[in-house]
Amino acid sequence: MPAASDDTLLASFALGDRDAAAAFIRRYQSRVYGLARSMVVDPDLAEDVAQEAFLRAWRNAPSYDSRRGSVHTWMLVITRSLAIDAMRLRRAQPVDPEMFAALDDRVSTARSPEAAAETNDEMRELREALATLPPEQRQALLLAGLCGRTAAEISEIESIPLGTAKTRIRTGLAKVRSSMARRGSDQ
Amino acid sequence: MTCAELEGLAAELALGTVSGAERAGALDHLAGCVACRELVADLAQAADRLLLLAPAAEPPPGFESKVLARMGVAVPSRHSHRPRRRRVLAGVAAAALVAAMSAVGATWLSGGTAPAPEIRTALASDANGHWTCRAVVYGDKPTWLVVSLDRTDGLSAAFTVDALGVGRDTPVPVGSFSIDQGHGSLAIPVGLAAEDLRSVRVFDAGGRLRYEMTFPVT
Ligand SMILES: [Zn+2]
Numbered sequence: 030m031p032a033a034s035d036d037t038l039l040a041s042f043a044l045g046d047r048d049a050a051a052a053f054i055r056r057y058q059s060r061v062y063g064l065a066r067s068m069v070v071d072p073d074l075a076e077d078v079a080q081e082a083f084l085r086a087w088r089n090a091p092s093y094d095s096r097r098g099s100v101h102t103w104m105l106v107i108t109r110s111l112a113i114d115a116m117r118l119r120r121a122q123p124v125d126p127e128m129f130a131a132l133d134d135r136v137s138t139a140r141s142p143e144a145a146a147e148t149n150d151e152m153r154e155l156r157e158a159l160a161t162l163p164p165e166q167r168q169a170l171l172l173a174g175l176c177g178r179t180a181a182e183i184s185e186i187e188s189i190p191l192g193t194a195k196t197r198i199r200t201g202l203a204k205v206r207s208s209m210a211r212r213g214s215d216q
Numbered sequence: 217m218t219c220a221e222l223e224g225l226a227a228e229l230a231l232g233t234v235s236g237a238e239r240a241g242a243l244d245h246l247a248g249c250v251a252c253r254e255l256v257a258d259l260a261q262a263a264d265r266l267l268l269l270a271p272a273a274e275p276p277p278g279f280e281s282k283v284l285a286r287m288g289v290a291v292p293s294r295h296s297h298r299p300r301r302r303r304v305l306a307g308v309a310a311a312a313l314v315a316a317m318s319a320v321g322a323t324w325l326s327g328g329t330a331p332a333p334e335i336r337t338a339l340a341s342d343a344n345g346h347w348t349c350r351a352v353v354y355g356d357k358p359t360w361l362v363v364s365l366d367r368t369d370g371l372s373a374a375f376t377v378d379a380l381g382v383g384r385d386t387p388v389p390v391g392s393f394s395i396d397q398g399h400g401s402l403a404i405p406v407g408l409a410a411e412d413l414r415s416v417r418v419f420d421a422g423g424r425l426r427y428e429m430t431f432p433v434t
Contacts, residue, residue, distance in 0.1 A: 045288075045289055047284070047289045050283075050284055050287060050289050051280060051284060054279075054280045054283050054284070055280060058274075058275050059272040059273060059274050060270070060272050062272075062273050062274065062275035063270050063271050063272040063273035064267060064270040066271075066273050067270050067271065075275075076275055076276060076279065079275055079279070080282060080283050080286065083283045083287075084283065084286055084287065087287055098261075098264060101268070102264050102265070102267065102268065105264070105267035105268065105270070106264055106267065108267075109232050109267060110232060113232050113233065113235070117235055128271075131271070132269075132271060135269070135271070136269055151265070152268060152269075155265055155266070155268075156269075159269075170266070173227075173231045173233050174231050174263055174266040175266060175267070175269065175270050177232070177233060178233065179228070179233045179234070179235070180228055180233070195224065195228070198227050198228060198231070199224070199226075199227040199228075202227040202230065202231065202259055202262055202263060203227070203259075205262045205265075205266070206258065206259055206262035209261065209262055209265070
């Protein structure tokens with residue numbers, strides 16, 4: 030039997046089909062746990078967040094709207110929200126500098142092996158948009174977007190005024206957005 | 217919060233990093249301001265896509281079974297005999313099913329312990345796989361019917377649906393739906409018990425019968 034599509038798998042998962050649930054978890058667990066790690070840093074808390082993300086997905090499957098994005102993105106949005114909640118409840122651990130450097134490296138070079146291997150046009154263009162941002166904007170955007178850090182936390186991490194942190198986040202995201210919009214209007 | 221203040225916060229809202237009173241103020245403004253809502257939704261597309269760049273990492277061993285246990289889904293066992301009819305769900309168009317589920321309620325989503333709902337499916341498809349129309353019926357008071365059509369030709373068109381009951385000659389009108397780029401579905405309660413449904417018919421805008429899905433006799 031061919032692999033089920035993401036949407037079909039989600040439906041069977043939501044209905045409590047054991048095989049589908051196991052397949053669904055296997056399909057997304059490394060992405061969900063990976064994002065949780067990037068955000069909360071602590072491995073135990075990241076596992077809690079990842080487990081909660083699957084439970085929330087299971088309960089909220091009816092709210093999944095395929096027009097708004099893939100199941101993959103939806104899972105990550107759920108994970109982000111839970112990770113940020115968890116960080117607000119417990120004091121957030123500092124960003125792991127090594128992990129962050131690796132993350133920044135991965136996205137800052139459009140010529141990295143991963144970028145070269147990227148077959149998805151949208152993802153390649155996202156990487157390119159990030160690679161062309163000034164490093165301080167890219168780092169602020171990654172700290173907010175992939176590490177769940179608030180503008181206030183970023184101003185502390187980078188030793189910059191709060192207003193500067195906000196501007197970097199805003200400008201960085203706007204540039205990424207407009208690169209996506211350009212692609213949209215090309216088609 | 218004013219529109220200008222909201223605008224200054226839009227990126228952080230899209231990234232999900234605003235909390236507390238500031239978030240409450242922003243949500244309050246968004247509830248009453250379409251323009252700001254659209255701005256945040258627009259930025260959220262970019263913010264959500266960023267998440268795909270997060271590095272993957274394998275969770276600790278046992279992760280999958282912990283989640284399954286918390287879901288209340290039975291631990292795998294050679295001796296367990298799951299009701300066979302659950303299997304049919306694998307083929308159901310997810311969007312339609314998911315749309316219908318929200319109205320059915322959570323009671324029968326509780327997995328292993330709840331009795332499997334009675335589900336019947338019927339299919340119409342052509343030999344070349346250019347289109348497939350599915351009808352799925354389940355539930356009781358109300359009985360839910362989900363009709364989904366997937367065509368590979370990218371057609372956008374409107375269809376109407378009716379249903380025939382066992383021992384009845386008069387079709388029951390069900391509703392209408394449209395497909396966009398080949399895909400579309402309808403999830404709707406019908407005034408027939410699931411076991412009394414004989415077939416579901418789909419007509420094009422000109423009233424011609426295009427698909428007829430006959431349920432296997434129970
Ligand atoms: Zn406004």
